[in-house]
Amino acid sequence: MRGEHPGRAAQPIIKVTDLAWLEFAKPDLDRAETFAHDFGFTTAARSDDALHLRGALPGTHCLVIRRGPLSRFLGPAFQAADAADLDRLARATGHRVRPLTEYGGGLSVDLLDPSGLPVRVVHGVTEQPAQPLQRPLTVNAGPAAARVNATQRPPRKAAQVERLGHLVLSTRVFRRALDWYLEHLGLIVSDFLYLDGQRDRGPTMAFIRCDRGNDPADHHTLAMHLGPDTGYVHSAYQVADLDALAAGGEYLRERGYRRSWGIGRHIQGSQIFDYWRDPDRFMLEHFTDGDLFDNTLEPGWAAMSASGLAQWGPPATRDFLGTRPSPGLLRQALAALREDNEIDRARLLGLMKALNS
Template identity: 85%
Template sequence: MNDPGPAPTADAHQGLHSAQGALRGEHPGRAAQSVIKVVDLAWLEFTKPDLDRAETFAHDFGLTTAARTHDALYLRGAMAGPHSLVIRRGPTSRFTGLAFTAADATDLDRLARATGHKVRTLTEHCGGRAVDLLDPSGIPVRVVHGVTEQTARPLRQPLVLNTGTTTAAARVNATQRPPREPSQVQRLGHVVLSTRVFRRALDWYLQHLGLIVSDFLYLDGQRDRGPTMAFIRCDRGSEPADHHTLAMHLGPDTGYVHSAFQVADLDALAAGGAYLRERGYHHSWGIGRHVQGSQIFDYWRDPDRFMVEHFADGDVFDNTLEPGWAAMSASGLAQWGPPATRDFLGTTPSPGALLQAISALREDNEIDRARLMGLMKALSK
């Protein structure tokens, strides 16, 4: 499939989704001509020493097991599609990469030629073919096609609601009693990454995978230095896509921040959260509604301290909408809900965080003293 180039864009700051649009000369949020255009986030990969514990949490969180071997666990949502998570047995708990789905088999060939890599056959669960790359941060990125998809399972339907002006027929002489049980995860929605080389990584994803930016955030007083966070979606042409499939921000550390999994509605999210709380899992932040993306959210930590999110009712954009721009701040992350916690923001003081900051300042990257101070200020506002 030949890339037709960038689509005409709609004005983002005329009451559509952002109070501000781009200024002259700022990042356009898309490549002039990308190598390919991926259509979705396929799955995330981790290693963990204890697969039993990982599987127990996954089930409590609302995922189900698609397959399991002695050394690997494959987890899925209820919607049709590839598995959402691969957890391999390993000596330590760590994030080991992400996979995107290519639109066509020929896209893999085109991507391989453009990057000097090879297309290889996947021999593990669900098969398919893949091109394995490293982004500029050193994070493994796999682009796949031909993976056998999981068949859909019965979906828990959103509750029928009465509103202030309308009484639903199904609610007459009926009560609402949503069960306190694991939220049924429907699908993997997005992943958020941190990087010390934000601009290089951003341009790499736009150029190689055809992703496009929905919203940029910048540091207050440093907009002229460019954005420091981007919410990035798949370019499916006129077919709407999630506001962000990938989000990235500049930071002193590199790698996984959190991943997000869609559930049916607010009741599924809240009842599932109550279920997790009763079982002693660590609640990070929520419930609230985001600004960029508009999702209703709730954040949790798994037993290995990885952050995971339940979300519902997120924005979807086609490829005509241009990026919005806003100043980065902790208070600007939500329209309503409790203040963002230190745990969510990653601002809890620790020797490890101090060492990361010192290391970032010593390396050749996009972190300097002004950027670091600006990030600290943004996360305290």
């Protein structure tokens, strides 16, 4: 509608091309590596203090897990198009370009977003060659018979992670954080969600993609929503097809891991999804068949609701939505109401209604 958020900055400082990797701290690297292999990553490098994990497609590693006393999310790294972009970003923000001295090397500019989350923008990191890929199954669909005199027997094994797809964050300062990512990193919005009856107050969630011009990008590389907590919600990793995702889910279940929600197909982004908890309770998603947009599409707008998260599949769980009653959830809500942020009573009630609708 006239006057609503345009979903992009008129003159962003730079335009990142993708997520490079995510960083976590965990006290037990052996346990983290075991889950990573069961989920479908391979180890790119390991030391006493850090574990670098990769997908099968060529590119940088996609996860860094550092040894630390507590399990926590340390922040994302985005890929700059060239070294000149790092210089431009450093000058505009008053930071400096510094060398990365650990596995992969390269250069980095380290920033803080309005939520206080460390954000790294990198270039020149060593890229790994492709590994042999898990082949999608040949499917007989409609009148076309592509498979004759042959059966389907997908192996029950770890679904091979091909690449890092996207990161989802929660923030109490949604509008400020959204504008920061659009202005500093040149990201553009694919879809906005708003609270029912509160569209005039603006969106409370955004699915945000990289602006690669005519070159299509994932429907969202970053998604953010307004909430009483701040930080990591989940991250998503591409696999070959539905059979790889489903058989990989059975493999995870048999090894004692807990599904958070799935299997289903999303509305915004269209991905087939399956969500799991790792041993440190971080949520990770296997996905396949996601939408790709170039930079010509304008943002879509829809009301936020739990039932509006999927075209088909089981109802979204309380674990996935983060609405399981707990003292911690109540403390977060009360703290958010006391602070100077974008959470007020009407917004909080609207979020509760959306997540239970």
